[in-house]
Amino acid sequence: MQPFTTLTGIAAPLPIPNIDTDKIIPARFLKTIKRSGLGKNLFDAMRYRADGSENPDFILNQEPYRKAEILVAGPNFGCGSSREHAPWALLDFGIRCVIAPDFADIFHNNCFKNGILPIKLPQEICDALMEDARLGANARLTVDLERQVVVRPNGEEIHFEIDPFRKHCLLNGLDDIGQTMAYAPKIDAYEAKRRAAEPWAFA
Amino acid sequence: MGEGTAPRTLFDKIWDSHVVERLPDGTCILYIDRHLVHEVTSPQAFEGLRMAGRSVRRPDATFAVADHNVPTSDRSKGIDEPESRIQVETLERNVAEFGVPYFPLMDARQGIVHIVGPEQGISQPGLTIVCGDSHTSTHGALGALAFGIGTSEVEHVLATQTLLQKPAKNMLIDVQGKLPFGCTAKDIILAIIGRIGTAGGTGHVIEYAGEAIRDLDMAGRMTVCNMSIEAGARAGLVAPDEKTFAYLKGRPYAPKGEAWERAVAYWSTLPSDPGARYDTTVTLKADEIVPLVTWGTSPEDVVPITGAVPDPEAETNEARRAAKRRMLDYMALTPGTRMQDVAVDVVFIGSCTNGRIEDLRAAAAVARGRKVADGVRAMVVPGSGLVKRQAEEEGLDRIFREAGFEWREAGCSMCLGMNPDQLKPGQRSASTSNRNFEGRQGPGGRTHLMSPAMAAAAAVTGRLTDVRQLVN
Ligand code: SF4
Numbered sequence: 132m133q134p135f136t137t138l139t140g141i142a143a144p145l146p147i148p149n150i151d152t153d154k155i156i157p158a159r160f161l162k163t164i165k166r167s168g169l170g171k172n173l174f175d176a177m178r179y180r181a182d183g184s185e186n187p188d189f190i191l192n193q194e195p196y197r198k199a200e201i202l203v204a205g206p207n208f209g210c211g212s213s214r215e216h217a218p219w220a221l222l223d224f225g226i227r228c229v230i231a232p233d234f235a236d237i238f239h240n241n242c243f244k245n246g247i248l249p250i251k252l253p254q255e256i257c258d259a260l261m262e263d264a265r266l267g268a269n270a271r272l273t274v275d276l277e278r279q280v281v282v283r284p285n286g287e288e289i290h291f292e293i294d295p296f297r298k299h300c301l302l303n304g305l306d307d308i309g310q311t312m313a314y315a316p317k318i319d320a321y322e323a324k325r326r327a328a329e330p331w332a333f334a
Numbered sequence: 335m336g337e338g339t340a341p342r343t344l345f346d347k348i349w350d351s352h353v354v355e356r357l358p359d360g361t362c363i364l365y366i367d368r369h370l371v372h373e374v375t376s377p378q379a380f381e382g383l384r385m386a387g388r389s390v391r392r393p394d395a396t397f398a399v400a401d402h403n404v405p406t407s408d409r410s411k412g413i414d415e416p417e418s419r420i421q422v423e424t425l426e427r428n429v430a431e432f433g434v435p436y437f438p439l440m441d442a443r444q445g446i447v448h449i450v451g452p453e454q455g456i457s458q459p460g461l462t463i464v465c466g467d468s469h470t471s472t473h474g475a476l477g478a479l480a481f482g483i484g485t486s487e488v489e490h491v492l493a494t495q496t497l498l499q500k501p502a503k504n505m506l507i508d509v510q511g512k513l514p515f516g517c518t519a520k521d522i523i524l525a526i527i528g529r530i531g532t533a534g535g536t537g538h539v540i541e542y543a544g545e546a547i548r549d550l551d552m553a554g555r556m557t558v559c560n561m562s563i564e565a566g567a568r569a570g571l572v573a574p575d576e577k578t579f580a581y582l583k584g585r586p587y588a589p590k591g592e593a594w595e596r597a598v599a600y601w602s603t604l605p606s607d608p609g610a611r612y613d614t615t616v617t618l619k620a621d622e623i624v625p626l627v628t629w630g631t632s633p634e635d636v637v638p639i640t641g642a643v644p645d646p647e648a649e650t651n652e653a654r655r656a657a658k659r660r661m662l663d664y665m666a667l668t669p670g671t672r673m674q675d676v677a678v679d680v681v682f683i684g685s686c687t688n689g690r691i692e693d694l695r696a697a698a699a700v701a702r703g704r705k706v707a708d709g710v711r712a713m714v715v716p717g718s719g720l721v722k723r724q725a726e727e728e729g730l731d732r733i734f735r736e737a738g739f740e741w742r743e744a745g746c747s748m749c750l751g752m753n754p755d756q757l758k759p760g761q762r763s764a765s766t767s768n769r770n771f772e773g774r775q776g777p778g779g780r781t782h783l784m785s786p787a788m789a790a791a792a793a794v795t796g797r798l799t800d801v802r803q804l805v806n
Contacts (some may be wrong), residue, residue, distance in 0.1 A: 135646075137446035146653060147660075148654065149632050151533060151769075151771045153750075154772060155775055157777070158751060159777075161374050161752065161753060162374075162417035162418055162523050163417075164378065164420065164424050165377075166378050176772060176777060181778070205653065207536075207566070208559055210532055210533070211468070211563075211770075212468050213375065213466055213467055213468040213482035213483060214374075214375065214472075214484075214486035215375065218484075219683075222500060233533060233700045235342065235533070236536060236566075236568050237482055237539065237568075240483075241486065243488075244484060244486035245486070251514060270648060294500070295357045295359045296361045296498075306495060307498055308388070310499065311363060311490065311494045314354065315494075317354055318354055318494065322365075322495075325351075325388075329597075329600065331458075331593040331594075332458070333395075333716070334441075334589065334593065
């Protein structure tokens with residue numbers, strides 16, 4: 132996993148509540164057996180017209196947002212299915228940070244596994260960042276994970292909260308599995324104990 | 335009260351008994367008892383194992399089935415669509431390589447993963463159950479802590495049989511009293527989502543309780559728990575009781591003999607203790623519930639079938655007003671239209687929400703002796719091969735066929751349209767599934783969610799219909 136330290140980039144405004152994972156990447160693109168290549172179908176239904184041409188009204192089809200690396204979104208972003216194809220599609224497009232008032236749980240979790248930083252900030256602050264994002268190339272946001280701040284174009288720093296363990300993993304690009312494997316003896320001991328107490332659960 | 339004796343919820347008990355290790359920041363290594371795997375969210379996980387030279391820690395606790403991509407027409411000749419076929423073949427190769435039990439496509443036990451787990455007795459009270467699929471919450475109906483995970487977590491569970499998790503908050507939803515005539519478990523959960531919203535349960539595990547929940551059969555409890563995710567919750571739970579035990583007894587993977595007695599004794603200790611603390615409590619009166627349908631593109635957009643399309647202009651919040659306008663535009667509905675005047679093109683009866691035998695019986699009771707309305711395509715897709723077989727033994731397939739419904743093979747089908755069962759752009763469906771998102775059942779498709787009986791009623795009249803007018 133690519134570490135996440137600081138990111139300065141163009142932020143795209145997407146002020147729609149309840150963007151679900153079917154909107155992020157529709158089911159018909161889930162037939163891949165790979166993680167890569169989903170970026171071209173990110174937000175497919177909003178991004179393309181029925182004839183397959185680009186919808187010029189959609190933000191990511193406009194300059195400079197084609198190169199957006201940050202998304203400022205509405206509440207309950209990522210609701211719906213557990214498909215990790217949603218963060219894979221964001222990542223493949225080039226988005227490494229999503230800022231929203233809140234996120235659906237599974238999507239939130241999935242972001243961290245892929246080096247994407249989801250930042251939860253109060254609605255008023257998201258509204259202000261949404262305004263910043265509308266300024267396009269003149270308004271890059273900086274996200275500094277170490278210091279837990281988003282820096283607005285006017286220099287104002289906004290603090291955000293993040294789980295310390297997740298921060299550590301993101302900063303260092305750590306793979307969860309390797310870390311958990313270090314606890315193998317504890318897992319063995321737990322299994323032995325449970326197997327004795329609840330043998331049917333291991334039958 | 336001292337440590338260990340403080341009253342605990344059902345969720346607390348299952349959680350506590352599965353913590354392998356608590357890390358300094360409160361993250362827990364949580365042991366996973368059952369891992370269900372399907373073809374869409376697993377290929378990258380198996381690939382990850384292969385690349386890291388890892389194996390599956392407990393193949394005996396892992397069960398695989400293909401459901402999302404599979405055709406629901408004759409399958410004896412395999413899968414036509416190349417990408418779907420590759421995904422199913424990849425699963426078959428992976429389960430063979432890693433020694434994971436698999437219910438093949440032509441096996442009667444094949445079906446939607448969340449129908450198969452309970453049906454086989456794989457899902458049991460007090461277990462932790464995960465699957466790379468958000469509707470894993472279904473299995474909570476048996477009193478198991480069951481939740482959906484992403485593909486990286488699928489790989490984590492395959493490799494370590496654990497997950498890194500923080501405890502959820504406890505929410506109690508108390509559904510008091512008796513459900514009125516014509517209403518079902520689907521109406522209960524739609525009413526709940528309409529009340530608390532699609533983010534209402536975020537960060538919580540919901541325990542459903544109260545007379546109306548106790549009164550539900552296991553199928554109904556599964557319908558309710560299934561849509562916990564549409565309420566934003568991580569999982570849904572119903573305390574195990576005699577109905578749960580009766581349902582499980584004798585199922586292929588359920589404990590047998592002396593182990594059964596011990597298991598039941600343990601399961602009986604699981605219900606929440608009196609005085610257990612919930613972070614959030616919501617109360618609903620079952621007798622106020624009416625048959626519901628959705629009008630918009632979020633499962634919280636519910637309205638009584640006797641009601642009308644709401645007016646976005648009545649919404650005070652600007653963003654929500656804009657969202658509702660957009661929804662009505664997508665759904666091609668105008669404010670004030672009576673829901674019962676909305677004509678449908680397609681009726682879909684099936685999915686992990688409502689694809690069990692009880693659901694098919696309820697739909698057949700409405701379809702019996704009637705005909706699918708002209709111009710309507712109505713399809714019944716059993717949740718598993720065994721549900722299909724049971725329905726055929728009961729003659730339900732004949733009732734459906736005579737009424738003009740298609741009778742199909744088991745799978746996810748039009749719930750998400752990864753196989754050829756899709757809405758065409760602009761088509762409107764009455765669907766027993768769980769998501770009415772834009773494009774969910776096919777690009778440009780318009781979905782109204784409802785119970786199986788209500789969907790059957792829509793099939794025979796050709797428009798959204800109050801089922802209470804058709805049955806007595
Ligand atoms: S039936 Fe629908 S909701 Fe259930 S597992 Fe299949 S696609 Fe998901």
